[in-house]
Amino acid sequence: MAGTSGTSRTTCAIVGGGPAGLVLGLLLARAGVRVTVLEKHADFLRDFRGDTVHPTTLAMLDDLGLSERFDALPQTHLTQGAFAGEGRRTVLVDFSRLPLRYPYIAMVPQWDLLNLLAEAARAEPTFTLLTEHEVTGVVREGDRVTGVDYDSPTGPGRLLADLTVACDGRRSTVQQAVGLAAREFPVTFDVWWFRVPTSRPVGQSLAPRLGKGRVVVGIPREGYLQVAYLGRKGTDAKLRDRGIAALRSDVAALLPELADDVAGIASMEDVRHLDVRVDRLKRWHAPGVLCIGDAAHAMSPVGGIGINLAVQDALAAARLLARPLSGGGPRHGVERRLARVQRRRTFPTVATQALQRLLHARVFDPALSGREVAPPRALLALVHRVPALTALPAAVLGVGFRPERVPRWARRMPGRADTAQF
Template identity: 35%
Template sequence: MSAESSHVIIIGAGPAGAVLANFLATRGIRVTLLERQSDFAREFRGEAIAPAGRAVLSALDMDDVLDRVPHADPSVFELFLKRKRLVHVTLQDFGADLELPRIYSQPALLEAIVGETTKRTNLVFERGASVKELLRENGRVVGVRVRNTEGERRLFADLVIGCDGRASVVRRQAPLEVASEDLPMDVAWFKIAAPEDWKGECRLRACVENGHLMIGYITYDGMLQLAWVIPKGSFGEIRSRGIEALVGDMADHAPADLADHLRRHVQELARPFLLSTAADCVRNWSVPGALVIGDAAHTMSPVGGQGINIALRDAVVAANHLVPVLQDGADPVAIDAAAALIGGERMSEITQVQTLQARPPKIIFGSPRRANILFSLARVIRFAPVRAIVGRFVRPMFEGVSDVELRV
């Protein structure tokens, strides 16, 4: 290197932030990684990591670590329409070479990634550090004002990277213009004990009926994770009726075995967690001295569980552009020029995935008659040529729609 490497502040130790910190630190760049939470054990995080996301973690030589993180491998897909089963197939039937998503404990996964990352002597990781303000000099972001249990202080860096989610401080204070799309639904998440007959195989079940959708799957801890898709903004009214009424609504739209299980275990249901869905993307990912990636740059719909995977791929592209200029020293013009290229490279994939994600909600919350007809056609999945066509459709969601490879 021709000069001392630059210093980077990364805000948010979620998948994008932790992985990018690892990429930069292992290449000799000084990194301060700030995480607002004191630990990663939140009530619910996205847990599905597709092959495209796992490939990023493999680039960190984390295959052995990944195998040790608690996980589950869905193997069977079932589709019910009006409480009658239309489809029961193994996911491998959609393509022998099709790698499948894996359900991880994300708190354990993040601890594993951060644990590997903090082995680097040029990385400082702080938990419980909340960024309150971007600091500027001559129109350029030069650092942050951060608060922890010991008080407030100012940290300076050659580049500030926001990986701090949809409520990003960097996105808001830069400020970055956002293009958003209205989604018709929210999602209520629950966990309960899994039915006994589900424990022999890792099922993914979707139940559709007249504008209602429930998805259930076995998680890494052997529990049943349920997603109840509800009209946008209706959670308050639903919650006010009580958990018994909510479970009753779900049971009324579930096949008999699952309905009975829900009613018998109503008292065991954890407090529902609301995922208020959103789909948006900032028009420009950077301003002088600051950059956003992951959910801070683009909030993804929950359809297909793409948020983690897209964020991980953002980290790869960011590393490709930033590492060469950061290793060469703190030239602000070169750093800002490199940061400005990242969003342009990522926009094609994000736009395509968000377009794919927008289709199922429009069907489910559109005309019930049209939805029932379309889902009835799913019967033909039992034919191998049809499964091959479906496999080609879902492959981009699993493997990515553009080539993303670590080049540094």
């Protein structure tokens, strides 16, 4: 959708068309709020983004009336996480044991999910999506943010807004422009993403394969395995100098069932490097601006939890901000509610990052140091005796520490009239 240069106005400017930005935009538009999402790319077609759609996000899509369209997307379902060792496979995480509408994680190319959300949002008369609009800075009146400046194909422009929400990721332009300080936690590894094309069945289980100094995680997809290869931080140049043959050999050693398929990794140009960071803002907001998702808290890819946390942030923000932004309450109430968004979402952020850092320390760091890593034998024996225990880690990974629900006024249930009441 093309835009025009110059100055325009909206009620809520959302910077970044990722899951958090589009979910927030869709919900606010269903509340009648004028909302504009600015996305710097021309489309959503970028590979190796977070492709996990968790049970709570699936329930959200159902409540929004989008489940039928989502089910039509190409996808695979992950139902378990298992450990293979000592001659047997032990299920440690079992989503199918959860009493949920959707007891699995759906693996869907993120561009398909984003296109679906954007299409649904465009049906709302107060929603605008501006692609190829790269935000370059914020507009201020005194100490208050009153909008953003951007570059677009038609030239530079300015969008004024009552509230600006940063959903533009871990290197957020808005967050840096406002100068919100972050607490960063050390991470010793990075991730390299690539595909291994295969016609072999790849199952419905997501589990890391650990070798001395090497870790890979294979994510089942239609026609290929999406592979995360973990290595020491700062070794991207060394990995590329080793060449594609060495990488193929590493993958074949840890995924021997795909040894005949690794030739499908054509070259190192097909291998994307992710600089893994874990941090969170000390304060998510300032006058006129709020940060959510990765713009507020960069997550490790371990567990694929980041996208779910970002969507939950958006649900909480929409529920708390829709009324004052729509004119249903005093405008000064927006500022107070920005702090409430942070208070509500701080606990699940801190708890999730603590879990990821624990997994880093107990599993991935030792494995990358060449040590043997395996769950305690007592734990494996206990899980074999009481398989129902596998529902606990499934709930943590699939639901999270504080799940949010779609507000009633944003739901679109088949056979029921739409009601947009706060």
